[in-house]
Amino acid sequence: MARKLRRAQRSNRRSKLEAIADIFKPENWRWSWIAGLLCFLLAVNLFGPKGILHYVLLEQQSSHYQSDIDTIKRESLAIQEKIDRIQHSKMEQEVLVREKLGVLKKGEYRVDFVSAQDETL
Numbered sequence: 001m002a003r004k005l006r007r008a009q010r011s012n013r014r015s016k017l018e019a020i021a022d023i024f025k026p027e028n029w030r031w032s033w034i035a036g037l038l039c040f041l042l043a044v045n046l047f048g049p050k051g052i053l054h055y056v057l058l059e060q061q062s063s064h065y066q067s068d069i070d071t072i073k074r075e076s077l078a079i080q081e082k083i084d085r086i087q088h089s090k091m092e093q094e095v096l097v098r099e100k101l102g103v104l105k106k107g108e109y110r111v112d113f114v115s116a117q118d119e120t121l
Helices: 002-023 026-047 052-088 090-101 116-120
Strands: none
């Protein structure tokens, strides 16, 4: 019984080797070429310069740039609102001139408070 089992295993190994060898027979080359061509086309579509992976990378970059554009638009809108307030409000203009240029109205005095830490230096 054990001999029959060993013979069957050997013949099974031979049949596998014969199947692999059949691929390289001249009449089966056409299928090998077709399979190779399909593998090549799949690799080009995945990893090529205009492949799927490149497209995914471009989509990620596009979403990143879009978020940057949205942030810049919000900042631009805030700056434009501040400019409009300064142009149309005398109070805003006065506050800005006082803070940035240090201009005082007639009869006003500037008082600078010095802290105890500044005196020791």
